[in-house]
Amino acid sequence: MPPDALWLARMPAFFIKTYGCQMNERDSEQVAVELRARGYAAAASEADADIVLINTCAVRDMAEQKALAKMQNLLGRKRRQPALIVGFMGCMAQSRGGELAALLPRLDLVTGTQKYHKVADYLDQLIARRGPDMDSLRAPIVDIAEEAGSQNTIKDHPLTVRQATAFVSIMQGCDMRCSFCIVPATRGAERSRPLADIVSEARALAAAGVKEITLLGQIVNQYGRREWPIVSGRSPFTQLLYALEKIDGLERIRFTSPHPVGYRRDLLQAFRDLRKLCEHVHLPLQSGSDRILRAMRRAYTVDRYRRLVAELRAACPGLAITTDIIVGFPGETDADYQATRRLVAELRFDNAYIFRYSPRRGTPAAALPGQVAETDKDLRNKDLLAVVDGIARQNAAALLGQTVEILVEGRSRTKATRQSGRTRANKIVIVSDAADLTGQLVPVTISDTSTYTFYGEVRR
Ligand code: SF4
Structure with missing residues (x-):
């Protein structure tokens, strides 16, 4: 041998x-x-x-x-x-x-x-x-062949260590065909798992001590729209949220990544009704210019997005909103970019993930004229990051001295004597405490911040 x-x-x-x-x-x-x-x-x-x-x-x-x-x-x-x-x-x-x-x-x-x-x-x-x-x-x-039912195969969890949070995959694929995006080609058409399977997976996680689940899908708030009907005004996605709310032991529900067009009246109502639905949404904007949104094939306008943010904030006080933005999409002029910059300053996101446009093979946008120079993408990226960070610093300062609930997820990755958790608004909070608090919901008074990470003391 x-x-x-x-x-x-x-x-x-x-x-x-x-x-x-x-x-x-x-x-x-x-x-x-x-x-x-x-x-x-x-x-x-x-x-x-x-x-x-x-x-x-x-x-x-x-x-x-x-x-x-x-x-x-x-x-x-x-x-x-x-x-x-x-x-x-x-x-x-x-x-x-x-x-x-x-x-x-x-x-x-x-x-x-x-x-x-x-x-x-x-x-x-x-x-x-x-x-x-x-x-x-x-x-x-x-x-790399397609396989019917493959969305039902992502269902088991290791749970080898005490675990406070878990991801639950509820659907795969996307039919939206945004012009920059390769996902419909890599993940295939939208296919959703049966609601009952997801609920029993969540129930098993809660029984094992998991307190928070994050529902996953490429276009998660469009869950089940191809497979199941709207019932009493509720889409399959909100039907799922109401069913999960009833699970004993489960304390928090999140979802990612949604599309703005999936936030209809029933989902806004769910934010009013469901105690376990956390006060955080990720709401990909992509651009603050209607012309660029059309070229991206995003099915909303700046005005519709702005109204949606207002409706969400009215339905859910204390809501944190994060977003994705692409700078340097083909044809994006300085005026288009400035429109994005103004909208970001106006809407005051809690965080924004900014990406320089990257042409992907086989996507319509890759063949568009007016590809933007890398140096311009870089300048816009840095400029927008400074705007986002400035707002985040102001938001962070407003949290100092407040007492918030965190779910402790475990030891901090950078310092084993510290423990790390998240608020319901998805802010990371680091605490030092003699007791191992993993899996516990504890009140913490925020004493310090480095913009996106907070530090505090557990209240007893
Ligand atoms: S950006 Fe999102 S919604 Fe658009 S095609 Fe890609 S995965 Fe689908």
Whole structure:
């Protein structure tokens, strides 16, 4: 047996590196649960792993470049350690498929966004077909086919440690076709899980001690619109929220990422009715210019968005609103950008994720004339960030001295003596306390802030 094949005598250890959004995190979690159930061990670090899987993002070119560089690095290690198994999962794998295998010889596995539940089978196959001659193992497994019902496969949770919060995937795909976005191509058409399945998953999480769930979907507040009817004025999404509200032990409900057009009267009413629905919405704006919104194929105007913000704030006092904005979309003039800047200053978002437009293959916007120079995108990005940070600093100062409820999620990542939690408005709060408060809802008086992170003392 070659020395690097010694690990075949025991169950291999896996490591999953995840890029991108919370849906990718949740999908990676599901793969990890299935691999553990199959007897694979979770490696303590990438360096200790016999199998390294990269769950990829395709939303921006930079995310793809990072994943490709990471894989180049792993393939370098594979030259010294031929038994190492490496693979891509997720959005870039879906959009580039077999092209990745051609680009990166000795890649073992490429699986798309509807195939997470097949990863364990494919790893079993890769291992089973290995003999002492590692060089015979070069043909990768590539599977990026569509699969009916794949939205129902992201449903298990590790719950190996005491856990205060969990993500729950409720739908996959998107039919909106915004002109800049590759997601409809990487995640497919909208498909939703049955409401009863989601409720029983949430009930099991609550029984295991989880206090807060975040519902996930590419266009989460359009959940079920293709599958189920509106009942008594409530969309399937609000029907789900009202059903989740009744679960004993569950204290907080969040959802991401919604589309502004999905906020109809019934969802606004849910913010008035449901105690567990947290005071935070993510409301992607993308641009403050109607001309650019039309070119982006966003189905709202600046005026409609502005009214929606007012309606949401009226329905839910203390609501925090965060947003996404793209600067440098093709054809964006300085006047368009200034309109965005003015709207951001007017609406006073709690935070805004600002992205420089990145052309994605196969999307209509990539072929539009008037592509904006990178230097201009950069200037607009920096300028808008300064506006957003300035507002956030003012908002943060207003929280000083106030007592707020936080759900403690665990030890702070930067300092083990501290614990980290979130307010209902999704602000991160760090506390120092002798007792382990993980999973508890505690009142905290805010004493300090560094704009997006707050510090405070637990009230007893
Ligand atoms: S709604 Fe969101 S995920 Fe769907 S196409 Fe538009 S930006 Fe992409």
